[in-house]
Amino acid sequence: MKRILILVNITGLIIGISYGLHGPILPVFAKNIIGASYSELGLIGLANFIPYMFIPIFVGILLDRFNNGYLLALGATINSVSIxxxxxxxxxxxxxxxxxxxxxxxxxxxxxxxxxxxNHSKEKDRVKNISWFTMFFVIGFMIGPLIGNAFLEGADVTYRILFQITGFILSTAIISAILASRKSITNHHEKISIASIKEMKRFPIAIILLVFFTSSFGIILTIYPAFLNDNGMSDRDILYLYFVFGISRVVSLAFAGKLSRKTSHTLIAAAMSVSLGLGLSVVSESIITYGIALVLMGFGFSIFFPLTLEIILSKTKKGISGKIIGAYETVFGIGWAIGPTIGGPITQSFGDQSPYIVFGIIGIGITAIAITFRKKLEPKRIQNI
Structure with a gap:
């Protein structure tokens, strides 16, 4: 593996650890310490994700003009300060x-x-390399809750101190990002043009799936921990459950290369898996059944990312790949924002199980769409074999 890919994977691992360390605890902190309602938890999630509806477009433009490693270092800096x-x-x-x-x-x-x-992958290795990067991030996200548990077991470590520790850990990613900048390649093949974002219109089915996965994922990241807490799970239970969630995601990504050979079938299975996990959450009464639900959702929430990105990149000219990646991530942001925006008020108005019922039913419909239009869910290179 190229040195720059190793550095990017290390950066992903560090940031994943920081997210796993504080992410599952933040909703509990907001609810129990600050006194936030479920609607306010939804607003907090919306605040987190709404910039991702717009900023990636401009970052995508910058990717084709500036050193990608420097942009990555800037992101790590802002992230560590914010946490x-x-x-x-x-x-x-x-x-x-x-x-x-x-x-x-x-x-x-x-x-x-x-x-x-x-930019540093051959087309045949792109799914594998993106999956490896995602897997490193998810391994970090999996390890983070265990580290958080270890810190919280200390008598003097509060939620606030945990956030400070997380910020310091995340800041170390600045080093690997700067090192990566020395090897980074920048595309200058086309002029800056927002119009190139319209390329995304050619992938309606992939976008529909992407919005479903990300909106459901947004709820699991921002509201689900508080839901678990209200249903008898302690802070440590929640962190252990997200550790199991991480294991499921890592295992799924480890097989992403093989599963990409049947991209449409895998995405259909992922949509079904998320729907089942959401439905199981409604009837769960123990840490074991919640764990099974998170394992099911972990598969779907991991495998969809490299596969949907490959569908889009395989049918896109490399000269505008940065802009397309920015547009793809903007769709991510839209989905992430939709989840908490809908999930918080629904929970507040109809009970803590209601968003999982609603999105589980939506997931069944999305699965039917994926089955109907499965030929559109194959990358170009697979279709040409």
């Missing part, structure tokens, strides 16, 4: 403000990593 600042938050609006910063930072993390990997 550290959570330690001084005293109100929901303050948390929302800091999560907006995190959302902006994430737009300078994921698209540059994808662009670096795409």
């Amino acid at each position: 550290y600042l959570l330690s001084i938050a005293q109100s929901v609006p303050e948390i929302m403000g800091f999560r907006i910063m995190t959302g902006v930072a994430h737009a300078f993390f994921w698209p540059p990593c994808e662009s670096i990997i795409s």
Whole structure:
């Protein structure tokens, strides 16, 4: 593996650890310490994801003009500061403000990593390399809750101190990002043009699946921990459950290369898996059944990413790949924003199980769409074999 790909994977691992360390605890902190309602948890999630609806477009343009490694280092810097600042938050609006910063930072993390990997990969290795990067991030996200548990077992470690520790850990990713900048390749094949984003219109079925996966994932990241807490799960139970969630994601990504040979079938299975996991969450009463639900969702939430990205990149000219990646990540942001925006108010109005019922039913419909239009869910290179 090329040195730059190793550096990008290390960066993904560090950022994944930081996300796993504080992410599952933040909704519990907001609910129990700050006093946030479920609607406010939805707003906090929206604040985190709404920048991702717009910023990736502009980052995508920058990717084709500037050193991708420098953009990645900028993202790591903003991210570490935003998480550290959570330690001084005293109100929901303050948390929302800091999560907006995190959302902006994430737009300078994921698209540059994808662009670096795409630019330094042969077409036949692209799914594998993107899957490896995602797997390193998810391994970090899996390890993070265990580290968080170890810290919380210390008598003097509070949620706020945990956020400070997370900020320091994340800041080390700046080093690997700067090192990656020395080897980064920048495309200058086409002029900057927002019009190139219209290329995404050629992938309607992939976009429909992408919005479903990301909106459901947004709920699992922003509201589900509080839901687990209200249903008898302790802080440590929640962290262990997200560790299991991480294991499922890592195992899924480890087989992404083989599963990509049947891209449409895998995406159909992923949609079914997420729907089943959401449905099981409604009837779960123990940590074991919640764990099974998260294992099912972990498969779907991991495997869809490299496969849908490959569908789009395989049918896109390399000269505008940065802009397309930016557009792809913008769709990510739209989905992430939809989940908390809908999930929070639904929970507040109809009960804590309601969003999982609603999105589980939607998932069944999405699965039917994927089955009907499965030929559109195959990358170009697979179709040509």
